[in-house]
Amino acid sequence: NAGVTQTPKFRILKIGQSMTLQCTQDMNHNYMYWYRQDPGMGLKLIYYSVGAGITDKGEVPNGYNVSRSTTEDFPLRLELAAPSQTSVYFCASSYRGRVGNQPQHFGDGTRLSIL
Amino acid sequence: AQSVSQHNHHVILSEAASLELGCNYSYGGTVNLFWYVQYPGQHLQLLLKYFSGDPLVKGIKGFEAEFIKSKFSFNLRKPSVQWSDTAEYFCAVSLYGGSQGNLIFGKGTKLSVKP
Numbered sequence: 001n002a003g004v005t006q007t008p009k010f011r012i013l014k015i016g017q018s019m020t021l022q023c024t025q026d027m028n029h030n031y032m033y034w035y036r037q038d039p040g041m042g043l044k045l046i047y048y049s050v051g052a053g054i055t056d057k058g059e060v061p062n063g064y065n066v067s068r069s070t071t072e073d074f075p076l077r078l079e080l081a082a083p084s085q086t087s088v089y090f091c092a093s094s095y096r097g098r099v100g101n102q103p104q105h106f107g108d109g110t111r112l113s114i115l
Numbered sequence: 116a117q118s119v120s121q122h123n124h125h126v127i128l129s130e131a132a133s134l135e136l137g138c139n140y141s142y143g144g145t146v147n148l149f150w151y152v153q154y155p156g157q158h159l160q161l162l163l164k165y166f167s168g169d170p171l172v173k174g175i176k177g178f179e180a181e182f183i184k185s186k187f188s189f190n191l192r193k194p195s196v197q198w199s200d201t202a203e204y205f206c207a208v209s210l211y212g213g214s215q216g217n218l219i220f221g222k223g224t225k226l227s228v229k230p
Contacts, residue, residue, distance in 0.1 A: 045218075
């Protein structure tokens with residue numbers, strides 16, 4: 001199994017540009033998440049999805065959008081890149097069943113710089 | 116709002132020293148608890164988890180953690196650290212039964228082990 005795959009690994013954007021961070025998982029997990037990691041701040045939840053067609057905001061959703069058309073894919077879109085969005089972005093997935101949430105599996109991250 | 120506190124920002128130890136990293140959370144209900152490790156340049160990996168039962172849980176690579184409900188704590192321990200344990204360690208909480216299923220992360224503790 002590949003687990004959670006993120007692309008690209010690195011990207012430099014100019015202010016105002018847009019881009020999509022791709023995330024796909026092959027574990028048939030129903031839950032998927034996007035986090036951003038800033039130095040000394042831990043991980044903050046941007047958006048999450050509990051299943052195909054269902055998404056919701058996390059703690060820091062401003063400036064981002066997501067979609068979940070399939071179980072496997074959960075892309076994150078930046079519409080108008082701003083320097084404050086310079087960060088490392090992690091996608092994660094987990095399975096939630098009757099007994100609750102299983103541990104999340106993380107992708108390798110996308111390091112994004114906005115200049 | 117729920118939060119997770121990790122007491123130490125940066126811990127420096129010599130090889131063979133014992134390790135204890137503190138973690139406290141603020142939530143009165145039932146929680147699932149996790150410790151993740153992030154080696155330099157890599158994604159987060161699960162070290163151990165607590166869902167229920169024995170409050171002393173053992174994880175990979177000789178790590179263990181003890182859940183003390185009365186203290187809202189989930190401290191991570193290892194009797195003898197190795198240079199390869201140099202990494203950043205994140206404590207995380209998931210609210211049992213919470214609809215989001217997302218993890219609330221602490222800000223992380225960097226561990227540097229001197230050879």
